[in-house]
Amino acid sequence: MDAVVKKFPDLAEDRRTDRPSRAEAEAAVDTLLRWIGEDPSREGLRETPARVVKAYEELFGGYKLEAGDVLGRTFKDVSGYDDMVLVKDIDFHSHCEHHMVPIIGKAHVAYLPEDRVLGLSKIARLVDIYGRRLQTQESMTAQIAAALVGVLRPRGVAVLIAAEHMCMSMRGIRTKGSLTITSSFQGAFAEDSALKDRFLSLSGHRS
Known part of the structure; x- marks a missing residue:
């Protein structure tokens, strides 16, 4: 932590x-x-x-909380479950740190438990903490992954974010509806291409 x-x-x-x-x-x-x-x-x-x-x-209430505030409590009694835990389609709203206009998107977060699991709402709350700050999508993706690795110590973590940036839709090039996709794969998700593909398929972003 x-x-x-x-x-x-x-x-x-x-x-x-x-x-x-x-x-x-x-x-x-x-x-x-x-x-x-x-x-x-x-x-x-x-x-x-x-x-x-x-x-x-x-x-911008995310500045008042840290990952440990929501990830501190885990559960060990999972009846031997050791497969992927995926929470997909987590709606979030953030703000671009360059223009302070909205970023609107969905996050898909998965992990492979080592010997403990999180309450499912904790993952959505983690996304919310980092979303409610001035952000770049790249940083937000990395922060969510690093928080899960640092606090939960799982065998692997996967994070994928797909979002529309109002700094592109409302001003500048004005490309309404375009999505930016970022991802972070840690541990087993980075090492096992089949596992990564299963995450992408289940989250609806199969390559």
Whole structure:
């Protein structure tokens, strides 16, 4: 667990000493509204700075948690089960760290137990923790895989993310509907091509 925490530190904790106040955050939203040509004093926008800051607390709540917070409890009594555990089609919403616009997609996460398993909801919560941060899809994929390896110590881990990036769909090249796919295969999934193919087939992304 220590290795995971050191590799992916809690950024909120690191920056707490110089974290702006809520009033300063709301003032920053007010500045942006004026910068785009709006009038923050008009009726529809008077409460917008406060609403945006409140929404950001939820959208970026992943900075308040670490992998160990949700992966700490495991179960050993699995009646000898030692095959793949796959949770697929995990919906997530994240934000691009370059433009701070949404990334919307699905994650597929699998592992091969060594002698312990996780509660299935823990995997979805792990995806949510890393999703609710400013991200690149590549980093998010690697972080999920590293957290499972570091905390659970399984025989193998596979993570595949397919997502649409609004920084491409809403601006720039505006390629609406295009998906970016990233993957990470650790342990047995990296060594056994048949196992990797089974994961890809079960997750709906067979090559």
